[in-house]
Amino acid sequence: MASSAEDIKKHLKVYYMVFSGLLVLTLLTVGVSRFHLSVPFAVAVALLIAGIKGSLVACYFMHLISERGMVFWILALCAFFFVALLLLPSLTMFEEGPGLIKYGTGISGE
């Protein structure tokens, strides 16, 4: 990571560029949603843009791009369990039938 005052000065320009990029991507997110695309495509586009924005924040504002070593192992482990958590619903939500609860409704499947 940048440590000297000179290094930091160089980084200021990057911060402003990332800020501009984030604003443009926010406008793009709202703009794309106005087209009311099909749900799978809309989800893919919105999450792709959010992913790019999140990466910009993590890499440049949180300085992850210049970190090294152990923090990446921790984040990799975290990412693995995060994805596992998101996939968890798909392992359970197809279980419908008599006596089983349809999720989100509180209504028994008859």
Added chain:
Amino acid sequence: MSTAAIPHDIDPHPMTGMYNGKFGVWLFLASEVMLFGALFSTYILLRVGALDGTWPMFGAERPQGDQVLNVGLAALNTVILIASSVTMVLAWASLKMKNLAKGRLFLIFTFALAGTFLVVKYFEYSSKFHHQLIVFNNPYTIDGKEVTHLTGHIDGESEDFVNFSPDTPDGSHGEHIRIDRARIKRLHNWGPGASTFIDIYFVLTGLHGLHIIGGMIVILYLFITAGGMWKGQSEKFTNRVECTGLYWHFVDLVWIFLFPVLYLL
């Protein structure tokens, strides 16, 4: 009482490559990812399992949150939070360049932007508590059109009837109509309990809002104690601002995902 120096509170630990405080914040953020991950997972579970026409609210024509949430205010809040992330990183950069005055200025800018975010959120929440949904026992005829439910605002009410201004397609309030209470099956505001979507919306944004308040308290503490700590411990103080910044950028990052998931999809 003797004091023992905490090792690697400024210089990087050889094993982790960073000072201990910063490593601790990264571990904390990893646990935060799991906290929000569990709630995002819950959101997916609830959305996929929702019956047609119940997401985001009873009678919805399409399952997008923008029918019940204000996208304009949320987009404004996104810009505010991104700007606060920039002021936070600039506060750290100023301190690195040994400019305390500028560092404090950017800290208070961050605090003010966080406060603005909460004010916007207050208006958003407030509108939910004033907006109402009426579900009728039987289809109700308005202007020759049969409807099963209406959304809008209550202008006045008594034991027997409700004066109701229905929402119009252009977002304004229509002329108020008098509805007999005997014809109403359900009448409630858009606060928690109104629908599954509204519930998960309040849980996710409420938890995020609590994180904003937590961050504001720490930023204010840093702003107040900056003068005292800067004398003799400037590097340690700069590191504290960096650690707070990591947390603050994470709060921004969560909102970056909450915005499209709740408001646009």
